[in-house]
Amino acid sequence: MLITREMDYAVRVVRALKGNTKISATEIAKKEHLPQAITYKVLNSLLKSKLVGSMRGVNGGYYLKCDLTSTTLYxxxxxxxxxxxxxECIRDGYDCVNNRCGECILNREFNRIQKSLNRELQLTTLDKLL
Structure with a gap:
């Protein structure tokens, strides 16, 4: 996994929402210099995960529902x-011909690195970044 552009944009969307009561998707895109279409896509994902909320109407917009001190990059x-x-070789269900007996040193090392990466992402709360 690399930090994708979408993930970068998601952190920027959260940054735009920090400290605001409600803000429109257009305002978020403008404030963070993001493409509007991707801003909507990211907001939809954040809405589904309940990290962000939305309210319709004249005084509507998007707002943070998550606590930045406990919400992580993970x-x-x-x-x-x-x-x-x-x-690919560390994904569940992947059948690697080189690791059928669990003896592949590369697989073992990739799993170690993956665990370390996951741990770091889980330790990095959004309040540290924003």
Whole structure:
């Protein structure tokens, strides 16, 4: 997994919402210099995961529902449905001909790195970034 553009945008969307009561998607896109179409896509993912809420109407807009001190980069990855695997061979259900007996040193090392990456993403709360 790389930090995708969508994940970067999601963190920027959350940053735009920080400290505001409600803000429109158009305002978020303008404030963070994001393409409007992707802003809507990211907002939909964040809405589904309940990290963000929305309200319709004249005084409507998007707002944060999550606590930035406990919401992590890992939570953002999950909300966006990102594939967290650094390589295909460590995905559940992947049948690697080189690791059928669990003896592949590469697989073992990739799993160690993946666990370390996941741990770091889980330790990085959004309040540290914003």
């Amino acid at each position: 939570d953002i990855c999950i909300a966006l449905g990102e594939d967290m695997s650094i390589t």
